[in-house]
Amino acid sequence: MNQKDLLGLKELRREDIETILDTAVPMKDIIKRDIKKVPTLRGKAMVTVFYENSTRTRTSFEIAGKYLSADTVNLAVSTSSVQKGESLKDTIKTIEVMGFDLMVIRHSMSGTPHYVSRNTNMSVINAGDGTNEHPTQALLDLYSIREKKGTLEGLKVAIVGDILHSRVARSNIYGLSKFGCEVRVVGPATLMPPGLEKMNVKSYHSLDAALKGVDVINILRIQKERQQTGLFPSLDEYANLYMLRPEHLQAAKEDVLVLHPGPMNRGIEISSQIADGLNSVINEQVTNGVAVRMALLFLMMGGSKNEVAN
């Protein structure tokens, strides 16, 4: 793998995804050691710039960089010059001339990381752009599935919830499709984006029908911040129809994995029995997220891409 940026899984080749997942395996070992630090990225600097709130993604990138000995800085957007009206382009330039090698960005507008990438020499990692993609979340989902199932090839995966607004769903669909998975999406008709058939995805409106024989269920968060009015009548009604409860697992394979990108709305899209149950890998996903991000940072900052370009 030799690329400047990670903007999405749509453009990423299957071999590159495999390299990232393979590299994440030894990285996960490091997290479990007594001394959780290797000197690999000493002398490299990275900055996380989040225009939207985040607990796990931002912290995960920051600690991944620190475990690899990179200097990591978080730009707190809400207390930064952005609030004084500085343009995104000027903010990027300011950060770049401080000597950072890599920037992790999250923004509510789709395409922002692509814009940043065109305006800087730093490496850029998309940590979620609007409703477009969230590639590192999908990579950690792929890692979590592969670790438990041994392979991704040919698995049946159901993604449940608000597909329309979900960048996690889109990145997962792109990634899973590259490994020959059968991807199903399920949710209210008003929360289904157009063009699903073109992505080779089957859509369902009944949870029981969608979960029949699946190996993996990936539950999406109902993003209250992105809901316009009227897409579904109420959270109670949504919970009645789509909240994953223990009885739903009967339709799925016995060893079905339950994933959730977090943060969870317990009692809306997922019941507590499922979230804390035996099929859930939700906590392990977070650990895997650090490992996958360590792999990415190593692959993007570890080699000298300039030499190749020259």
Next chain:
Amino acid sequence: MNFIDKKIIMDDMALNRALTRIAHEIIERNKGVNNVALVGIQRRGVPLATRIAERIAEIENVKVPVGILDITLYRDDLTTLASQPVVHRTAVNFNINDINVVLVDDVLYTGRTIRAALDALIDLGRPKSIQLAVLIDRGHRELPIKADFIGKNVPTSRQEVVSVFVKEVDGKDGVVIQEITDP
């Protein structure tokens, strides 16, 4: 890069005899192996360490622990390499505190791999001592590092490449000197 074989410096018999001798020397130096562990450096140091452990078991009737060390993340040339090397797993599944650890590698050259291995090992604990066993010492050290147990000293030029083959990785045993033919 293209190579031509210049000289066979060890056949399979010689390689295995050298490992047997190293096994004896490790036992002698440490006055037995009750507090000794072997750690092979990825990749060819790993099968060599396993074989030395087998010989020690035959001689002393003691099974010494064998670990695997990947030094990629500790290399000092990562930022100047054109592309990233593959990271393999480190698997040292025993406590290395207060034991004598013998690092095992195929070729000792500049010493930079061993420097990285020392750092990697010390991040896992504090051994009583670290010793170094190599199949071939080809000279040209760039760091103050020397081996405690050596299969064979082979004077080389920098244009030459010393290739160690082991059955477990390459399907055959032996050591050859090759020369780079590219201008």
